Amino acid sequence: MKLKRFLLRYYPPGIILEYVKGGEIRTKSIDLLDLTPETDTEELLAEIRKSEPLVTWSRAEQVRQLLRTLQDKLRQHVERSFPLFKVLQAHVLPLTNVAFNKSACVSYADKVATGSFDKTCKLWSVETGKCFHTFWGHMAEIVCLAFNPQSTLVATGSMDTLAKLWDVQTGEEVATLSGHSAEIISLAFNTAGDRLVTGSFDRTVSLWDVPTGSCVHTLIGHRGEISSVQFNWDCSLIVTGSMDRTCRVWDAPAGKCVFTFSDHEDEVLDVCFDCTGQLIATASADGTARVYSAATNQCIAKLQGHEGEISKVCFNPQGSRVLTASVDKTARLWDVRSGECVQVLGGHTDEIFSCAFNYEGDAIITGSKDNTCRIWR
The missing domain is CATH 2.130.10.10 (YVTN repeat-like/Quinoprotein amine dehydrogenase)
Known part of the structure; x- marks a missing residue:
């Protein structure tokens, strides 16, 4: 299996992995349903790397940034009105x-x-x-x-x-x-x-x-x-x-x-x-x-x-x-x-x-x- 790229899913929070297996492009998702702005991203990254072989050491920084992007998205929510x-x-x-x-x-x-x-x-x-x-x-x-x-x-x-x-x-x-x-x-x-x-x-x-x-x-x-x-x-x-x-x-x-x-x-x-x-x-x-x-x-x-x-x-x-x-x-x-x-x-x-x-x-x-x-x- 070879990882091609990551895609973000904002709601519910998650990271979608696009990869190649047997010549075919496939996808799988890492669901982060409990993610909050206060979640320790280093601990979460360690858990993801342990459970997902496609997330290698060389991809760790990229996943770290994606986790922070998802947290920023959660922080951006403004209690707005709807005209x-x-x-x-x-x-x-x-x-x-x-x-x-x-x-x-x-x-x-x-x-x-x-x-x-x-x-x-x-x-x-x-x-x-x-x-x-x-x-x-x-x-x-x-x-x-x-x-x-x-x-x-x-x-x-x-x-x-x-x-x-x-x-x-x-x-x-x-x-x-x-x-x-x-x-x-x-x-x-x-x-x-x-x-x-x-x-x-x-x-x-x-x-x-x-x-x-x-x-x-x-x-x-x-x-x-x-x-x-x-x-x-x-x-x-x-x-x-x-x-x-x-x-x-x-x-x-x-x-x-x-x-x-x-x-x-x-x-x-x-x-x-x-x-x-x-x-x-x-x-x-x-x-x-x-x-x-x-x-x-x-x-x-x-x-x-x-x-x-x-x-x-x-x-x-x-x-x-x-x-x-x-x-x-x-x-x-x-x-x-x-x-x-x-x-x-x-x-x-x-x-x-x-x-x-x-x-x-x-x-x-x-x-x-x-x-x-x-x-x-």
């Missing part, structure tokens, strides 16, 4: 979901995908507002969507009980995933992009193999409709939210439930991990959101302030902020540790269905029933 940047008049009928594209080694998202009650998904340019593609094929409303990590595919879930995969470059349908007996309300890719998890109103969660379109596991245990699903960073866990007022954590390879959160007083409408998989956030129809430690399963913060149910929740890439979207027509930005609201994003004239950060965490997108999505940065 309105652009409004997209997206669909004929109301929006249901929005997402930025992202890639592990690309720091800027240039595309936005939107799903709608008009049964289509559209792919947009962030800068110009131009529509690249309109994905036609679902027979009912699209209620969830996601880019794969490589930004080559968009997955859509619909009230027609199907999930579909679309080619970002050509706009063509790649695959249809069938097996649920009711609406697919949530879906997410794993980090490698070779697995997709879907949650349905049939009260089950399905884990799919993306290349073949086959179902790997069906997760059964919730007593109500599934509202939200997501993988953690290393794809060892799946978190699910349900109308049964609980959030469950599952062992992804085994397909078994390992913990259940039961703190909310009403339906859990959305759940997510932070980018390192160390924190879990939940959003509920009780008007609150909560942040938990994935290691201890303890509640860190209870987020209170919305005047109605919270439909979406997500972390910024740095893991220091939580963004929520509500039927009260606002999105809110919260401090993870204190639980304090630091900004209210107002301006939509109807309930907000969806919200997301871009890769860098310096832009936010919100999608509303008022038939627009707004970009804030």
